[in-house]
Amino acid sequence: MHGVGFRRLPFAATSGRGPDNKARRGRGTEGSNPSPSSNESAANLFLGRATTRRSPPSAFATSAYRFQPELLALAKYPNVAVKATGQAGYAEDEYPFRSLHPHLHRCFDAFGPERMFWGTDITRMPCSWRQCVTLFTEELPWLKGRDLDLVMGEALCNWIGWPLAAGARS
16 A cells, blocks of 8 residues: 555645545644634644754654654644654654654644654655655554555545545555
């Protein structure tokens, strides 16, 4: 299943439209207040970047995760999901980016595999596309099996109402 629909996912995540180009009911915009009756667009896992890569690595990572407690508090709303995009760009270390593992695990524990979506912004990553993928598929010891399939694309398809092709599930 790893890779189902990745080419189409960024459009759907930002437009609130499915593969049939029909608007999906109840999709809000990022930063909107959660409402009990609709699914909101996925919030970004990390909500800001106050430092640059020229800052010391520990300052960069600390700043990148400074809003994680507020983000995790949103997990109580079943209509809010999180997209874990561009994670390698926040790492204090080289691949396999072990400095990210606890932050990702906390997010996974709060939102679960049905509401945490993998993604990347490859244009800003300090590593290869493959490493962005394998960070999740091979390096997170707690992300396996069905949970991995969900995070790597199936959950986002479910969230926006895209049916999976027959045989797409592992």
